[in-house]
Structure formats: structure tokens, C-alpha cells
Amino acid sequence: xxxxxxxLLLASLPAxxxxxxxxxxxxxxxxxxxxxxxxxxxxxxxxxxxxxxxYARERPGIALPPPGQEGGLLDLDGRFxxxxxxxxxxxxxxxxxxxxxxxxxxxxxxxxxxxxxxELEAGTPGVKTTPDGWLARLxxxxxxxxxxxxxxPTRPKLLSGPASARVAALPGAxxxxxxxxxxxxxxxxxxxxxxxxxxxxAAQSGRSQMAGALEAGQGMNGSMAGGDPTADRGAPGANTxxxxxxxxxQVLRADPTLRFACVELGGWDTHARQGAAQGQLAGRLAPLGxxxxxxxxxxxxxxxxxVVTVISEFGRTVAENGTGGTxxxxxxxxxxxxxxxxGGQVLGAWPGLDSAARFQGRDLAVTTDYRAVLxxxxxxxxxxxxxxxxxxxxxxxxxxxxxLRA
Numbered sequence: 579x580x581x582x583x584x585x586l587l588l589a590s591l592p593a594x595x596x597x598x599x600x601x602x603x604x605x606x607x608x609x610x611x612x613x614x615x616x617x618x619x620x621x622x623x624x625x626x627x628x629x630x631x632x633y634a635r636e637r638p639g640i641a642l643p644p645p646g647q648e649g650g651l652l653d654l655d656g657r658f659x660x661x662x663x664x665x666x667x668x669x670x671x672x673x674x675x676x677x678x679x680x681x682x683x684x685x686x687x688x689x690x691x692x693x694x695x696x697e698l699e700a701g702t703p704g705v706k707t708t709p710d711g712w713l714a715r716l717x718x719x720x721x722x723x724x725x726x727x728x729x730x731p732t733r734p735k736l737l738s739g740p741a742s743a744r745v746a747a748l749p750g751a752x753x754x755x756x757x758x759x760x761x762x763x764x765x766x767x768x769x770x771x772x773x774x775x776x777x778x779x780a781a782q783s784g785r786s787q788m789a790g791a792l793e794a795g796q797g798m799n800g801s802m803a804g805g806d807p808t809a810d811r812g813a814p815g816a817n818t819x820x821x822x823x824x825x826x827x828q829v830l831r832a833d834p835t836l837r838f839a840c841v842e843l844g845g846w847d848t849h850a851r852q853g854a855a856q857g858q859l860a861g862r863l864a865p866l867g868x869x870x871x872x873x874x875x876x877x878x879x880x881x882x883x884x885v886v887t888v889i890s891e892f893g894r895t896v897a898e899n900g901t902g903g904t905x906x907x908x909x910x911x912x913x914x915x916x917x918x919x920x921g922g923q924v925l926g927a928w929p930g931l932d933s934a935a936r937f938q939g940r941d942l943a944v945t946t947d948y949r950a951v952l953x954x955x956x957x958x959x960x961x962x963x964x965x966x967x968x969x970x971x972x973x974x975x976x977x978x979x980x981x982l983r984a
Contacts, residue, residue: 810844
């Protein structure tokens with residue numbers, strides 16, 4: 579990059595993102611990007627167990643054909659196949675830089691999007707009162723300047739907590755300028771009258787949902803047909819990811835003090851007309867795959883020191899429902915991407931799909947606690963010790979899962 583071009587790039591970024599360390603030369607630090615798929619993506623379509631007889635039997639209208647057939651899955655390992663809309667990620671799989679942890683999730687069960695999302699971001703499944711996010715707790719004690727960015731219109735719980743001063747919005751990623759001081763003043767003003775307060779809160783909620791719907795091109799409901807638009811929490815649709823990935827990579831390349839990022843994408847609540855190789859889910863997966871591939875390419879040499887975890891609040895039912903979709907489930911597929919991850923394989927103990935193995939007789943069982951994977955990234959990738967891991971995930975007593983190549 580020419581000196582003139584670099585000067586223009588740095589000048590375009592907010593001053594808060596440019597500490598002295600941001601301009602200092604040195605080896606690139608370890609980075610961690612967390613992608614939250616709000617609404618509960620169907621992991622059995624993303625990383626489909628096509629070798630299981632119950633997969634096609636329970637999903638007569640939405641099961642993807644086996645590899646080699648028209649519209650069929652892209653074979654991963656002879657047992658699982660990748661949704662064809664995620665073809666842009668095949669080169670990363672072949673390079674060992676993309677993989678899955680199947681049957682992953684929380685040890686507790688909640689079929690509420692809001693409870694499950696809050697507990698996931700807090701890192702304390704089953705505890706509804708945790709005030710901060712696990713990634714925010716990771717930032718505590720770090721003396722550097724701004725350490726994390728988020729891409730949604732508002733800061734997620736994942737990055738909310740005492741260290742929130744070290745968190746900033748990704749430049750250009752929010753849909754409209756947020757004016758927190760004005761918003762807080764209006765909150766205080768309208769709080770004095772219950773009627774005005776209710777109207778103000780309803781207006782704010784409607785604004786967020788409509789903005790999400792318009793940007794994602796999803797219509798007025800902001801989500802898939804039959805889905806709950808509020809499950810998105812204002813997160814943009816997957817079609818925004820390629821552009822967001824380029825912006826995020828640009829900022830990470832410019833500032834070595836930025837080590838963490840949270841990307842939120844909505845539109846995954848597929849209760850109706852989910853589709854198979856074509857349809858609503860495929861239409862969301864295509865830009866998701868392209869965006870992640872763009873991120874890897876745009877990071878260039880930084881990709882070797884980056885881990886991306888893609889996670890959703892819970893999975894979806896094994897069986898297709900009566901409206902051509904799937905309902906709230908339990909176990910899901912967690913995605914791992916990065917230059918050093920244990921890619922090219924499906925990790926985790928596979929429980930099977932037969933009825934006796936299902937959670938509550940209907941869902942993919944959880945055999946890997948999501949905190950084991952996240953703790954593995956924190957320990958192996960960031961070099962965090964047990965005491966710090968205990969602060970990140972206070973109720974988790976298990977071992978971190980090995981997620982990086984030896």
C-alpha cells in the first residue's frame with residue numbers, strides 16, 4: 579500500500595480507533611471475529627448429515643439431495659455435506675481453514691430467541707441475570723485503547739459491560755447515525771409519563787425492525803416467511819455481509835490494536851418455506867458464504883492470525899414442519915474459520931438423528947458445549963490461562979476443546 583493511500587485510509591477512520599499502538603509497526607496480533615446468526619440457523623441444512631437415513635425421511639420437502647445429484651450437497655467427509663449455496667467456502671475447507679463442530683450448543687434448553695441469545699452472549703447458559711457479555715469480560719484489564727468493533731446499529735450484549743469504553747461501532751456499518759445522548763435525553767423525558775414512555779419505546783422498536791427489513795430486502799416483516807422479526811434484534815440481513823467484511827478487514831489491517839469484532843446477521847428463523855438447494859434459506863446462505871470468503875481474502879496475511887466463530891442461539895428441529903420449515907430446536911453446527919483452525923473436518927461427537935438419540939424426541943442433541951469451543955479459541959489462539967477462562971465462562975468446568983492445528 580502506498581504511503582499516500584495509507585494516509586487517506588487512516589484519515590477516514592474515527593480518532594477513537596487510532597491509538598499510538600495502531601500506528602506502531604510490529605507483528606499482527608491474534609484476532610477473533612464472532613459472527614452471531616440471530617434467529618437460529620438450521621445447522622442440519624448447513625452441514626447436512628446426508629448419510630443418516632432419518633435426514634431425508636424426516637425432511638421430505640427440504641432435505642438436500644446427496645452429493646452428485648442435481649442441487650445436491652457438496653461432500654465434506656462422506657457423512658456430511660455442505661449446502662451448495664456455501665460453495666464460496668469450499669476452497670477454505672480444502673485448505674483446512676474451515677470446519678464445523680456439529681451437535682454443539684448450550685447444556686440447558688430454551689426455545690426463546692431472546693433468552694437463548696442473551697445467555698449465549700453472556701456465556702452463562704441457564705442464568706438470566708448476567709449483566710455483561712463474555713467478550714466484554716475478556717476486554718477487562720487490557721490497557722490498550724479500543725479493542726473491539728461491532729457492525730450492528732447498536733452494541734450487542736456480547737460487548738456490553740465495564741470495558742464498553744474499549745468498544746466502537748465499525749465505521750460505515752451502522753444504517754443510520756446513532757445519537758445516544760439525544761436518545762438518552764428522550765428516554766428520561768418520556769419516562770416521566772407512562773403513556774408517552776410506551777409510545778416512545780414502541781417507536782424505537784419499530785424503527786429498528788423496519789430499518790433491518792429495508793436493508794436486508796426482506797419485506798416489512800424483517801425476516802423469513804413465518805419467522806419472528808424481533809428475533810433479529812435489528813441485525814441486518816446476510817446480503818450486507820460482503821460489504822461489511824471488506825470494511826471490517828480494512829479497519830483491522832489499519833489498526834493492530836483492534837483484536838475483536840462482533841458481526842450480527844438476522845433472518846434465520848425459518849418456520850415456513852425454508853427451501854432446499856433453492857429458496858429462502860439458500861438465498862441467505864449465498865451472501866453469508868460469499869461474505870466470509872471475502873473476509874478471508876480481504877484480510878490477506880492477517881488471516882493466518884485470525885479465528886472466526888459463527889454461532890446461533892440454538893438449532894432447529896430434525897423434522898420438517900407442516901409449512902415447509904423447521905421449528906426451534908437444540909443442537910446446531912458451530913462454524914470455525916481461520917488460518918490455523920482444525921479445518922477440513924467435522925468435529926464433535928455425532929449423536930445421530932434416530933428418534934431415541936434426539937433431545938426431547940425432536941431435536942438434534944447437544945454433545946459439545948459451545949463454551950468448550952470458545953474456551954478453546956481463547957486458550958489456544960489468545961493464550962489465555964485458566965483463571966481468565968474462569969472469568970469468561972464462570973459456570974463452565976469442562977476442558978477447552980482443541981480448535982487449532984498442532
